[in-house]
Amino acid sequence: MMMTDATMERGRVMGIPTPAIDAAARTVALLYLVFHVTVLTAYPMDPLLFRAWHVGGMAIFAYLGWLSAARGGVAPLVVLGGLAASVAGTLYLTIHIDDIEMRAGVLPEALDTVFAALMLIAILDVTRRATGNALVILAAGFIVYGLAGPYLPGALSHQGYGPERLLTFLYTTNGVYGIPVGSSATFIYFFVVFGALLAISGGADYMMKLALACTGRSVGGTAKVSVVASGLFGMINGTSAGNVVATGSMTIPMMVRSGFKPHFAGATEAVASSGGQILPPVMGAAAFLMVEMTGIPYADIVVGATLPALLYFFAVYMMVHYEAVKTGVTGAEAVAIPDAAALLRKSYYLIPLIVLIVALMVLNVSIIRAALYSLLSAFVISYFDRRTAIGPRRLMDAAMEGAQGIVAIAATCATAGIVIGVLNLTGLGIKVASLIVGLTGGVLWLTLVVTMIVTIILGMGMPTVAAYAITGAVVAPALVRLGVEPMGAHLFILFFASMSAITPPVALASYAAAAVARADLNALSMTALKLGLAGFIIPFMLVYRPGMMFIGPLPDALFSAGVAIVSIWAIAAALQYPYRHALMRVLMLAGAVAMIWPGLESTVGGFAVIVAVTLWQRRVAAA
Secondary structure (H helix, E strand, O other): OOOOOOOOOOOEEOOEEHHHHHHHHHHHHHHHHHHHHHHHHOOOOOHHHHHHHHHHHHHHHHHHHHHHHOOOOOHHHHHHHHHHHHHHHHHHHHHOHHHHHHHOOOOOOHHHHHHHHHHHHHHHHHHHHHHOOHHHHHHHHHHHHHHOHHHOOHHHOOOOOOHHHHHHHOOOOOOOOOHHHHHHHHHHHHHHHHHHHHHHOOHHHHHHHHHHHHHOOOOOHHHHHHHHHHHHHHHHHOOHHHHHHHHHHHHHHHHHHHOOOHHHHHHHHHHHHHHHHHOOOOHHHHHHHHHHHHOOOHHHHHHHHHHHHHHHHHHHHHHHHHHHHHHOOOOOOOOOOOOHHHHHHOHHHHHHHHHHHHHHHHOOOOHHHHHHHHHHHHHHHHHHOHHHOOOHHHHHHHHHHHHHHHHHHHHHHHHHHHHHHHHHHHOHHHHHHHHHHHHOOOOHHHHHHHHHHHHHHHHOOOOHHHHHHHHHHHOHHHHHHOOOOHHHHHHHHHHHHHHHHHOOOOOHHHHHHHHHHOOOHHHHHHHHHHHOOHHHHHHHHHHHOHHHHOOOOHHHHHHHHHHHHHHHHHHHHHHHOOOOOHHHHHHHHHHHHHHHOOOHHHHHHHHHHHHHHHHHHHHHHHO
16 A cells, blocks of 8 residues: 555555554454454353453454554544554453442542543544444433533433543443443354354355345346345344445346346345344344343244244335336346256255254254354355365454454444443433323323334434444333333334434435445435335334234234235335226225224224225236
8 A cells, every 4th residue: 555644654554564454453353253252152251351352352453454544644643542542441441340340430540530531432433433423422412411410401400420430430331331232242243253154155145146046037036136135144244234235236236237227226225234134033133132131032032023024025025026017127137047956055055044043942042152053053064165165264354354344333332332321320211211201191102103213313324233222221111111012112113223224314224225326315215215114114013913023822923913914015015016096006005004003993994995906906907
């Protein structure tokens, strides 16, 4: 890399050779992987210390990467400062951990405050660089709130905390090293590495080919490939926008070549990638955070989330099918369809996912052990083909991808911990829940609407995990207080945290898709909103029909499932099917709304309307 600034010679940053910086980053990534495997399998350590090195190691790796790419001016100095702050903050906590656990937030010493401030600044800076300003501004606002409590009016006021008490309080498991970071360190990182190993061993390519073989020849096959493949990748990836870039570079051009307009192709990819965050068994790693926040067993969460997630993808699948029918887009003639026999011979690529599901759902082993089994199986199957065998170099590549993938997640989890910590310390979390219930008069549907708005606004510009962590901690108790099932309350919030990625004006997944598709952002965003409409309806159905989560008697669950399938299909048809008469579209939508509305009479009436419109359309088409 050519550096022309006085502080940067050719191939050097601040006099340090860039190859040396890159080598240091790779070493940190490998040690980071070894550290997590060792602690979680053989030598457990204090949770605060483990989480501190999870965040500190992530920050050190991130700053090394930014230092290697830094150009001119004060940028290298700023990055070096962040690197030094990360190292200092983590080492100080390691050396004084016993004392800090006793005195932080109560009677801290001056150095405790200094190093706590350094670590918080480094975390906020990493979050800003990795994900943007939205969450950083929110966290900074909450820190100011914690300091300014006595000067605030009404319900917002509290006793206030000095910088030394507040900063050191946040320097523990009460703040940045709280439940979100605990999930990131214990569960999420392993699944990020799992996704990297799966990609390196050829599993990601196999899934794309499998989706192409299953749907490629059907009407609008390339868009259906995007729905299936992007959902599977998004489930493991953890970030909607990141998944759009990773898979959209393949699926979007393929859709455009087959005849779909660029804005529709990009919207399809954005909607499918966002839906991956709610698709079991991994759910973009949010499932593991939900386990920590609710105490609900992982297996129950997977069972409860399966039907709602499949309904979402069913709706998107049908909408792209109807769009293809309407525009005359046929199968994927421009793309080579993989041979079924060849795919069958390589079906061993599905073994890691099967191992994960069996370990968690059948054998009931811990999430950590299940993740390790999946990692081991991904490593083993790579040797089924000599071209994909994971040797030392590819293992290093997996460690690098794992470290790169965890930066945004761990940073946002740590920053979300600041918000949650201030909420708990000041009592604002309880006040907000009471305020929402008071504002809505305890009316459930209105409380749900307010929760939806809050979640989407929080989710704009930040990863799904962070938006879910903050809103789940604050708003979910209000829903539970009104009688909503705890799982339903958290899935409701998780759905809208995911949908924020396609909700204008700040729709990160749509922005990424527009860049890849080279399409008009406004047209793409509105199309994505239409294609993802089911994601805004299904959460309400979860609350009013908990049978969809297989909670309660089996007959009720089956009835709820049937109602959900028919109504979601009717919505997809009303929005996209090329009806001959506009009245058909209106009636189909009205029938779907009636079916969704609680009450047996409205359900039966809505079903009758849907059946009548379907028969009418067939009669018109046959005439």
